[in-house]
Amino acid sequence: MxxxxxxxxxxxxxxxxxxxxxxxxxxxxxxxxxxxxxxxxxxxxxxxxxxxxxxxxxxxxxxxxxxxxxxxxxxxxxxxxxxxxLGLLNDWKVVVVGAGNLGNALTNYAGFSSRGFEVSAVVDIDSAKVGKKVGGVVVRHVDDLLSIVNNDKVSIGVIATPPASAQRAAELLVAAGIKSILNFAALVLTVPSDVSVRSVDLGMELQILGYYEQLNRPVACQ
Amino acid sequence: MxxxxxxxxxxxxxxxxxxxxxxxxxxxxxxxxxxxxxxxxxxxxxxxxxxxxxxxxxxxxxxxxxxxxxxxxxxxxxxxxxxxxLGLLNDWKVVVVGAGNLGNALTNYAGFSSRGFEVSAVVDIDSAKVGKKVGGVVVRHVDDLLSIVNNDKVSIGVIATPPASAQRAAELLVAAGIKSILNFAALVLTVPSDVSVRSVDLGMELQILGYYEQLNRPVACQ
DNA sequence: ATCTGTGAATCAATTCACAGCC
DNA sequence: GGCTGTGAATTGATTCACAGAT
Incomplete structure (x- = not known):
């Protein structure tokens, strides 16, 4: 010893x-x-x-x-x-998939840059949204994902699509070389075992909260 | 038996x-x-x-x-x-505090009603936003919180304000009799011990993901 | 033959309690 | 006297492994 x-x-x-x-x-x-x-x-x-x-x-x-x-x-x-x-002394690059309501909210989110994360790009599959600005970041087409990730050394992908597109989004991120995914879609993603996924689902959070509320009351963890 | x-x-x-x-x-x-x-x-x-x-x-x-x-x-x-x-056989009423980007996204969120939750109201402190519609729900003034909660038997409050207003929002919800709060603001809330809080913070989720990413890679739980 | 349900065993997280330092 | 750091004890969660049901 x-x-x-x-x-x-x-x-x-x-x-x-x-x-x-x-x-x-x-x-x-x-x-x-x-x-x-x-x-x-x-x-x-x-x-x-x-x-x-x-x-x-x-x-x-x-x-x-x-x-x-x-x-x-x-x-x-x-x-x-x-x-x-936590590895926050150097910045992390993030790409957000989905420029809808949620993607918008996430990209605008102030707590982002102040905490060592930078949104490299927001991508969407809808060409009509490409070129518009979301929280100071121009929306690009999802087809550019691979080059965005490679050129910008992006290491984290955030999925903010409707549930129906979430699995496809995850596959595109994985194909682009992303190993860490934060998933906001109400869907359990299937990914290779070397990819990390954290899912945040509003509905599930409410359900858990509801369980403790109906039960005795004073429970749950912040 | x-x-x-x-x-x-x-x-x-x-x-x-x-x-x-x-x-x-x-x-x-x-x-x-x-x-x-x-x-x-x-x-x-x-x-x-x-x-x-x-x-x-x-x-x-x-x-x-x-x-x-x-x-x-x-x-x-x-x-x-x-x-x-989980107590999902009967509906739960939810009130969203904050009609900004995030409040918008949450209220529009499809997974809501389909899972036994109904947004009774969205409230905001900004009178300019009052009366506008967000996801089919009219924005009301935060001063109406007490009557909304009482009249509509709301049991869960969702905080979607900027961090600076989140503690105040929590206090208003507590004062209105809410015992379960889902907090999306990047702030640790202080509430009475009989109130349940679940906080979801994008920044924190990214930090945790980043930790595992920098480390070996394949970790974290969905 | 297959798959559940569950005690027993293992592993992880939390709490206790106190020695060591300021 | 006050507060940290940490082994030891406890509590909680997961996994094993198999008896019992179909």
Whole structure:
């Protein structure tokens, strides 16, 4: 047993559950900075995030030992460490498929660029929409997907099409070399096993919320 | 053996992780019906959902024993049972706060009404938007929230405002008696402990996706 | 022969509780 | 005295594996 020198390759894995909470901490910490807060204890952070202090400490300990005993965490430094871990120190290029209502909303979404993501392009299959501007980005034809992804080094695809076109959109993204897809269509996508998909479906979210509402009431997780 | 009369109160609790998968099964089953499929085995369902058969069987067993050994599950009956469990046999009324891009997209969202949810109203604080139509629903002023919620028995609020207004929107919903909130604003909301919040944040989803992308690649859960 | 339903076993996540540092 | 970092204990979720139903 002699683990000290930690080669980047076999960096200890952060548990999935903790990974999903890191962006939450990041958001809270960023907000705290704008409010002039420079130190936070695990207890305070937990209060802001709706979690408990032990979980916060455990989560942050996966990043390394960046707190100060008796004091708390330096907000700015923690922001840096979380960004480093999430790979947010360099920008990510994103392509949005579908220039309808949702594609529009997503592309206009302010929280995008402020968080290290840049919309390289919005593509649509409808030639009538090509050339129009959506949130400062010109809509291009879906046939250009491959060259957009290659030329612009796009690594993430966002599907904002109607459900009927979503599987086709996923296949086009995969064919263009995309390995990470964020899917907003109400459809379970079928993709090769080396492609990551996260699906966000409004209907499903409501159904889950409804379940807890009908039950006792005070449940669910933010 | 006589389980029939199951006192609503002490119905066995379904694990949270299983609850979040029920809507996925529901979506797949509904699609199967339109394709004329009437029977599915846990193995087939697992393939369609990207899960394994044991998990599917365990999840479905929480609903009761509705499969047939040696055969599989009757699709239509399973749909009914999942809907019953999720409380989707009766409609839910929803109010959307924020008539911007996102509110627009959400209200127009087809998957809404088809899944037991009805948008009672869209409200906005901007009087200029009041009276305009969004997806067949007239935009009303946020001051009417209380009466809308009361008169129309609305039980779920959806926040589709800019982050700066989201906390205020949440407070208005809570004041109007709403106990379940679906939040699309990039902000962690502070609400009383008897209120359920589910937050969906595009930026966070991308960050999580980015983490797995930068790491090895093939990860994440649909 | 096939496929469900479910205890038992395993694996992951959370919480506890306290030693170590400020 | 206050707060972090972390093993140990606990709780929850997943997977195994097989008895039981058709």
């Amino acid at each position: 002699k683990p000290p020198s930690r080669p980047e390759a076999l960096r200890r894995r952060i548990p999935d559950a903790a990974v999903t909470r890191l962006p939450v901490y990041l958001q809270i910490l960023n907000k705290s900075i704008t409010e002039g807060v420079s130190q936070l204890s695990s207890d305070q952070l937990a209060g802001l995030a709706g979690l408990n202090a032990a979980k916060v400490r455990k989560d942050l300990s996966y990043l390394g030992s960046y707190g100060t005993r008796g004091v708390g965490y330096d907000v700015a430094y923690l922001v840096y460490q979380i960004k480093r871990e | 006589k389980p029939p009369s199951r006192p609503e109160a002490l119905r066995r609790r379904i694990p949270d992780a299983a609850v979040t998968r029920l809507p996925v099964y529901l979506q797949i089953l509904n699609k199967s019906i339109t394709e004329g499929v009437s029977q599915l085995s846990s193995d087939q369902l697992a393939g369609l959902a990207g899960l394994n058969a044991a998990k599917v069987r365990k999840d479905l067993s929480y609903l009761g024993s509705y499969g047939t050994r040696g055969v599989g599950y009757d699709v239509a009956y399973l749909v009914y049972q999942i809907k019953r469990e």
